[in-house]
Amino acid sequence: MLSTDVRSTFLTFFRERGHFRVPSSPLVPDDPTLLLANAGMNQFKPYFLGEREPGHRRLMSVQKCVRTTDIENVGRTTRHDTFFEMLGNFAFGDYFKHEIIPWSWELLTGHYGLDRDRLWVTVFRDDDEAEAIWRSLGVPADRIQRLGMADNYWSMGVPGPCGPSSELHYDRGPEFGPEGGPAVDGERYQELWNLVFMQNLRGEGTGKDGYEVLGPLPARNIDTGLGLGRLTAILQGVDTACETDMMLPAFRFVQERAGREYPGRHGGEVSTSMRVVADHARTAAFLIADGVLPSGDGRGYVLRRLLRRAIRHARLLGIEGPLLADLTGRVADGLGGEWPELVSGRSLIAKVVSVEEERFDRTLRQGSRLLESAISKSSGSLPGRTAFELHDTYGFPIDLTLDAARSAGLTVDEDEFGRLLEAQRRQAHEASQGRKGDAVARQDLYRGVLARHGRTEFVGYDGTSAESRVVALLDGSESRTRAHEGMTVEVVLSRSPFYAEAGGQVGDTGRVVTPSGTLEVLDTRLGLDGLHVHTARVVAGEVGTGEEAEAVVDADRRAATARSHSATHVLHAMLKRVLGEHAAQRGSRVEPGRLRFDFAHFGAVTDGELATVRTLVNDYLLDDPDVRVWEADRAAAEAAGAVALFGEKYGDHVRIVDIGDASRELCGGTHVGHGAQAGPVHLLGESSVGSGLRRIEALTGPDALRHYDREGELLRELARLLSVPADQAPDRLRQRLATLAEAERELTALRAADLSSRASVLARSAQPASGVVPHTGPTGAVAADVLAVCAPVDGVPADSLRGLASETLGLIPRPGAVVLGTVADGKALLVAAVSEGLGIQARDLLGDAARVVGGGAGGRGPLANAGGRRTDALPEALAVAARTVRNVLG
Numbered sequence: 041m042l043s044t045d046v047r048s049t050f051l052t053f054f055r056e057r058g059h060f061r062v063p064s065s066p067l068v069p070d071d072p073t074l075l076l077a078n079a080g081m082n083q084f085k086p087y088f089l090g091e092r093e094p095g096h097r098r099l100m101s102v103q104k105c106v107r108t109t110d111i112e113n114v115g116r117t118t119r120h121d122t123f124f125e126m127l128g129n130f131a132f133g134d135y136f137k138h139e140i141i142p143w144s145w146e147l148l149t150g151h152y153g154l155d156r157d158r159l160w161v162t163v164f165r166d167d168d169e170a171e172a173i174w175r176s177l178g179v180p181a182d183r184i185q186r187l188g189m190a191d192n193y194w195s196m197g198v199p200g201p202c203g204p205s206s207e208l209h210y211d212r213g214p215e216f217g218p219e220g221g222p223a224v225d226g227e228r229y230q231e232l233w234n235l236v237f238m239q240n241l242r243g244e245g246t247g248k249d250g251y252e253v254l255g256p257l258p259a260r261n262i263d264t265g266l267g268l269g270r271l272t273a274i275l276q277g278v279d280t281a282c283e284t285d286m287m288l289p290a291f292r293f294v295q296e297r298a299g300r301e302y303p304g305r306h307g308g309e310v311s312t313s314m315r316v317v318a319d320h321a322r323t324a325a326f327l328i329a330d331g332v333l334p335s336g337d338g339r340g341y342v343l344r345r346l347l348r349r350a351i352r353h354a355r356l357l358g359i360e361g362p363l364l365a366d367l368t369g370r371v372a373d374g375l376g377g378e379w380p381e382l383v384s385g386r387s388l389i390a391k392v393v394s395v396e397e398e399r400f401d402r403t404l405r406q407g408s409r410l411l412e413s414a415i416s417k418s419s420g421s422l423p424g425r426t427a428f429e430l431h432d433t434y435g436f437p438i439d440l441t442l443d444a445a446r447s448a449g450l451t452v453d454e455d456e457f458g459r460l461l462e463a464q465r466r467q468a469h470e471a472s473q474g475r476k477g478d479a480v481a482r483q484d485l486y487r488g489v490l491a492r493h494g495r496t497e498f499v500g501y502d503g504t505s506a507e508s509r510v511v512a513l514l515d516g517s518e519s520r521t522r523a524h525e526g527m528t529v530e531v532v533l534s535r536s537p538f539y540a541e542a543g544g545q546v547g548d549t550g551r552v553v554t555p556s557g558t559l560e561v562l563d564t565r566l567g568l569d570g571l572h573v574h575t576a577r578v579v580a581g582e583v584g585t586g587e588e589a590e591a592v593v594d595a596d597r598r599a600a601t602a603r604s605h606s607a608t609h610v611l612h613a614m615l616k617r618v619l620g621e622h623a624a625q626r627g628s629r630v631e632p633g634r635l636r637f638d639f640a641h642f643g644a645v646t647d648g649e650l651a652t653v654r655t656l657v658n659d660y661l662l663d664d665p666d667v668r669v670w671e672a673d674r675a676a677a678e679a680a681g682a683v684a685l686f687g688e689k690y691g692d693h694v695r696i697v698d699i700g701d702a703s704r705e706l707c708g709g710t711h712v713g714h715g716a717q718a719g720p721v722h723l724l725g726e727s728s729v730g731s732g733l734r735r736i737e738a739l740t741g742p743d744a745l746r747h748y749d750r751e752g753e754l755l756r757e758l759a760r761l762l763s764v765p766a767d768q769a770p771d772r773l774r775q776r777l778a779t780l781a782e783a784e785r786e787l788t789a790l791r792a793a794d795l796s797s798r799a800s801v802l803a804r805s806a807q808p809a810s811g812v813v814p815h816t817g818p819t820g821a822v823a824a825d826v827l828a829v830c831a832p833v834d835g836v837p838a839d840s841l842r843g844l845a846s847e848t849l850g851l852i853p854r855p856g857a858v859v860l861g862t863v864a865d866g867k868a869l870l871v872a873a874v875s876e877g878l879g880i881q882a883r884d885l886l887g888d889a890a891r892v893v894g895g896g897a898g899g900r901g902p903l904a905n906a907g908g909r910r911t912d913a914l915p916e917a918l919a920v921a922a923r924t925v926r927n928v929l930g
C-alpha cells in the first residue's frame with residue numbers, strides 16, 4: 041500500500057463517519073505557548089478548552105509534526121523520527137470511547153489488514169471502561185496492559201486540556217526485542233495510534249504523578265494520533281519510515297552519495313548515520329518551508345541543531361562536499377505531492393541549507409580533529425572539559441559530542457560540562473558588569489529602589505494618566521530627596537502610565553506634576569524588569585521624593601506610536617503572505633508616526649511585491665479589524681514537547697495581540713483599539729541591512745497623510761508649470777522632454793556648423809608665422825613655410841574653444857599654429873594649437889601670454905590652454921602670444 045493510500049484510507053474512513061477535514065497547521069504554530077507543532081490537536085486547543093466553538097463537531101487532519109525531545113534516539117531506534125505526519129480524528133463534545141475504540145480496531149484490522157493477533161493495547165491504570173470495550177472486541181486480556189501517567193495520559197500546555205489515553209501497539213516480532221508487551225519493550229511493540237479521552241484541565245501544580253489535574257473540561261472530547269510513517273513502514277514490510285515510498289528518493293540519494301547500500305537495521309553506525317541524515321534533512325526542509333531560519337535560539341536553534349547533526353553524520357558516512365541542497369530536493373521529490381510548500385520553497389530551502397552546511401563544515405573540520413584525538417585518548421568517559429571546548433570554540437552542540445562518544449563506546453562527563461558552562465556564563469556576566477562600571481552602580485541603585493518600593497505598577501495599557509507618588513529621584517549613581525528647577529534626573533514612580541521602551545517601541549514622554557513642581561518626562565525605559573525609570577527635567581519649582589504626583593503621558597505621541605505598532609504587526613503578517621513564511625521579524629523600531637521593520641528574506645523585495653504588501657496592509661486596516669489583547673499562561677509544558685529542551689525563557693504570563701484574523705503576536709506594546717485607527721500606512725522603501733536581512737521603513741497615520749499632501753503639492757506644482765491638469769502631467773512632461781532632446785540635438789548640430797564656418801574664416805586669416813599679429817580678417821592666399829593664426833573670437837562657449845582651434849589648424853594648408861582668445865564666464869581664455877611636425881609644445885606658445893591675463897598655461901602636446909581673471913588684458917595677451925609665435929616659429 042502506497043503512503044498516499046494510507047492517508048486516503050484514513051480520511052475516507054472518517055469522512056464516512058461524519059468528519060470534516062481541516063488542513064495541517066504550519067509547523068510554526070499560532071499558539072504562543074508552543075515552539076513547534078507537535079500533535080494534530082495543537083490547533084484545536086481552544087475547542088477542547090471550550091474557549092471557542094468549532095464549526096463542526098467532528099474533524100480530521102493530516103498534521104505536520106516536529107518532535108526533537110528524543111533526538112539522541114533518532115537513527116538509533118527504528119521508531120523515532122524528528123518529523124512525522126500524524127493522522128488524527130477529533131470530536132468535541134460528541135462521540136467518546138464507545139465509538140472511537142471499535143472504529144480504531146475496525147480501521148487497523150479491517151481496512152489496513154493488520155494481523156489482529158499482533159495488536160496490543162494499553163489503557164490508563166484505572167480505565168476499566170476502556171478495557172471492557174477492548175475486551176468486547178475480542179482483544180484477549182493478556183494483550184491489554186495498564187500503564188500510568190507517563191505512558192497513558194496526554195496533556196498540552198498549562199493550563200491545558202488533558203486526559204487518559206489508550207494506545208494501539210503492533211508486535212514486530214522477536215527479532216525486535218524481548219517478549220512482554222509495550223510495557224516491556226517499545227521497539228518490538230511499536231506504538232501506532234494514541235486515542236486520548238480529553239476530558240480534564242491540567243493545572244500549574246504538581247500532583248503525585250507529576251502534574252495536577254484540576255477537574256473536568258466543559259465537554260468530553262476525542263483526540264487521536266496515528267503515526268503515518270510507522271503504519272506505512274509496517275504495511276510496506278520495512279523497518280523504518282526512511283525506507284517507505286515517501287522517503288525513498290531521499291534515502292536512496294544518501295546511499296548513493298555514501299557509495300554504499302543501507303545495511304539494514306543491524307548495520308550499526310552506518311545505518312544510524314544514514315537514517316539521521318535523511319530524517320533531519322526532511323525535518324529541516326519542512327521547517328524552512330514554514331519560515332524557520334537557522335539561528336542561535338528558539339526554533340532557529342532547533343533547525344540549526346538538526347542541520348549540524350545531519351552534516352556531521354554525512355561526513356561520518358564519508359560524504360564530502362555539499363549534500364543538503366540536493367538532498368532536501370529529493371525530500372521534495374518524495375513528499376512534494378502531499379506538501380506543495382516543499383516544491384514552492386525548494387530554492388529557498390536549498391539556499392538556506394547550503395549556507396549552513398558551508399559554515400558548519402569549517403568549524404567541523406577543526407572540531408572533529410580535536411574530538412577524535414580526545415576520544416582516542418579516553419577510556420570509559422570523555423572529559424567534560426573537552427565537550428565544553430568543542431561547544432565553546434567549535435559550536436558543537438553537546439548532543440553531537442554525546443553522539444560521537446556513544447559511537448566510540450564512551451560516556452561524557454556531563455556534570456563537568458554543565459559546571460564549566462555555568463562558570464562561563466557567570467564569568468561573562470561579571471565581565472560585562474565590570475566593563476559597565478558606572479552602569480553597575482546604577483543597577484545597584486535600581487535594585488535598591490526595587491527592593492524598597494517594589495515594582496512599578498504599569499497602568500498605561502488602560503489610559504494615559506494616573507495618580508501616583510514619587511518614590512525615588514536618581515542623579516547619576518546617586519539617590520536624592522529633592523531635585524531643583526533645571527536639573528535632569530531619573531524619576532521612579534509608584535505607578536506609571538508611561539510605556540517603557542521595549543519590543544522596539546519607544547518609551548513614552550509627558551509630564552509629572554507634584555504639589556511643588558513640574559517634571560517634563562523626556563524618555564521612559566526599564567531600569568530593571570518591573571522598574572520604570574523616567575528621564576525627566578524639572579521645568580518648574582522643585583520635586584521631592586514621597587510627593588503625590590499626577591503623571592500624564594503625551595497622549596498624541598502615544599497614539600501615534602500605537603498606530604505604528606499595530607501597523608507593524610499587520611505589515612509582518614502581509615509580508616509573510618506575499619513573500620512566504622520565512623519572512624519573519626528580526627527586529628523593529630516603532631516610533632510616533634514612523635516604523636522600521638527588519639525581516640528575513642533572501643534578495644530584494646521587488647517593486648511589485650512591495651506594492652502588493654502596501655495594498656494588502658491598507659485594505660486590511662481599512663476593513664477595521666478588531667484589536668484584541670489577551671493574556672495566557674505559558675508554563676513549560678513538557679508534555680507539549682518543546683519548551684524545556686530549547687532553553688527559551690518563558691514568563692508565566694504572556695500578552696497576545698490579535699489584529700483581526702490574520703495577525704496574532706506575542707507583544708507587550710500599546711496598540712490602537714481598531715485597525716482603521718492605524719492607517720494609512722505608507723511604505724517608504726526597502727533596503728538590505730545584512731545578509732538575508734531586509735528593512736522596510738514606513739509612515740503611519742497623519743504622518744503618512746502629510747507625506748501624501750507634500751507629494752500632492754509637488755505634483756500640482758509640476759502640473760502648474762506644465763499648464764495641464766495633474767493627471768496629464770506625466771504625458772505632458774514626456775512630450776516636453778522629447779521636444780527638449782530634439783532641440784538639443786538641433787542646437788548641437790547648429791553649433792558644430794557654426795564652429796566649422798568660423799574655423800574656415802579663421803583659417804583664411806592665416807599669416808606667415810614670421811609676421812603674425814592678432815588679426816581676424818582674411819589675408820588672401822599667402823605663401824610661407826609656416827602659417828599662423830592669432831585672433832580674438834566672440835561668442836564661443838568655453839568648452840568649444842579648443843575644438844575651434846584644432847579645426848582651424850586642420851584647415852590651414854601648411855604646418856602652422858593657431859592661438860585664439862576669448863572672454864567667457866568672466867575669464868580671459870586662450871587656446872593654442874600647433875602642428876605636430878613642428879616639434880614644439882603648444883604650451884610654450886602661451887606661457888608669457890598667460891601671465892598677462894594673470895594665470896598659467898596648461899595642457900600637453902599639440903593643444904594647450906590658459907586662463908586668467910584679467911579679461912581687459914586679453915588684447916595685450918594675444919599680442920604677446922603673436923610675438924612668441926614669431927619668435928619661435930618665424
Ligand code: SER
Pocket residue numbers: 078079080081128194234235236263264265266
Ligand atoms: N495528542 C495525542 C498525540 O499526539 C493524540 O493525537 O499522541
